Amino acid sequence: MKIIVTGTRGIPNIMGGVETHCEELFPRIAAKGFDVTVIRRSNYVTDNLTEWKDVKLTTIPSPKKKSFEAIIHTFKAVNRAKKLGADVLHIHAIGPALLVPYAKLLGMKVVFTHHGPDYDRDKWGFAAKTILKLGERMGCMFADDVIVISHVIQDLIARKYNRTKRVHLIYNGVSEPQICDYPEYFSELGIEKGKYILGMCRFVPEKNLHHLVEACSKIDMKGYKLVLAGDTDFEDDYSLGLKKMAKENGVVLTGFIKGKKLHSLLTNCCCYCLPSSHEGLPIALLEAMSYGVKVVVSDIPANKEVGLTVEDYFHCGDVEELGQKLQSVIDKPIEHINYDMSKYDWDKISDQVADIYRHI
Incomplete structure (x- = not known):
């Protein structure tokens, strides 16, 4: 069975939640005997890769403009999928889902994964939000099967579009943690094991990293540092302002990192913090939990679905409360927490997705 995947920027080693999702999922799907592109x-x-971990890679041009990039690329991708003889076209995210009816008109079966209501992101203007809402509608109304990554999204599409049949709740997953030390990297960053708070995500407004920087600037850090791991796809006023604010407050900026550097930061942080106002089901949070680190996160529905204790949440946007939570973490010995990660197993998740392909 030939599966064509679009809606992602690509794999491997490309920044983004959907990209991490696809990087983990589709090699496992290919290992089950599916022909995946x-x-x-x-x-x-x-890179110049045409195949990675048994997944075929096709690269086609797209405009480097955030308002048009996804939809133009998806249009080209749908046409390419038809030429490649796709049995199933798997479209990720609500922007690209605008093209679900077009793919259906071309005779393809379509699976749509809803990763979250992106129109709630602060970076989009009125026109873009309207298009994203239309994309959500097209995906939910016309896809053969819809995958949602959280109960929050499942309830949303049932309420808005009365879509309850052939809707599958399949969580994001997380890989086994790779516990490691990297003393040379820590020396380069100027940090010590166990003496830093980690923020790990893209530098976009809805992640509220400016709240994290502000909160840390107002508390007694006791020699601890704040480390922000990530960057932005499109440098703009927000990302430039965040980097300036971070440097002025002694924050360590790593840029976009993967592999041993990231694993070492997750292994040795005293706390992971995600203060965002919008998420689908954040893979970065699941990754931090897989390492058993203490987490402090905003009380938005997607974060609350993970089921942390009350003390791990703060009211979204409340910088003072966030500071109090972080101060409490710094004042106590480092905790290692055994979270239940069983429902975030990528192997089980790939089995669930493969069953959808077989059924369709």
């Missing part, structure tokens, strides 16, 4: 956006690709 992921269509990538040229402006994010820095």
Whole structure:
């Protein structure tokens, strides 16, 4: 069975939650005997790969403009999928889902994964939000099967579109933690094991990293540092302002990192913090939990679905309360917490997705 995947910037080693999702999922799908091709956006690709872990990679051009990039690339990708003879076209995210009816008109079976209501993101203007809402509607109304990554999204599409049949709740997953030390990297960053708070995500407004920087600037850090791991796809006023604010407050900026550098930061942080106002089901949070680190996160529905204790949440946007939570973490010995990660197993998740393909 030939599966064509679009809606992602690409794999491997490309920043983003959907990208991490696809990087983990589709090699496992290919290992089950499916013929899988992921269509990538040229402006994010820095390699010449045509295949990775048994997943075929096709790279086609897309404009480097956030308002048009996804939809133009998806249109090209749908046409390419038809030429490649796709049995199933798997479209990720609500923006690309605008093209679900077009793919259906071309005769393809379509699976749509709803990763979250992106129109709630602060970076979009009125026109973009309207298009994203229309994309959500097209995906939910016309896809053969819809995958949602949280109960929050499942309830949302049932309420808005009365879509309850052939809707599958399949969580994001997390890989086994790779516990490691990297003393040379820590020396380069100027940090010590166990003496830093970690923020790990893209530098976009809805992640509220400016709240994290502000909160840390107002408390007694006792020699601890704040480390922000990540960057932005499109440098703008927010990302430039955040970096300036971070440097002025002694925050360590790592840029976008993967592999041993990231694993060492997750292994040795005293706390992971995600103060965002919008999420689907954050893979970065699941990754931190898989390492058993203390987490402090905003009380938005997607974060609350993970089921942390009350003390791990703060009211979204309340910088003072966030500071109090972080101060409490710094004042106590480092905790290692055994979270139940059983429902976030990528192998089980890939079995669930493969069953949908077989059924369709």
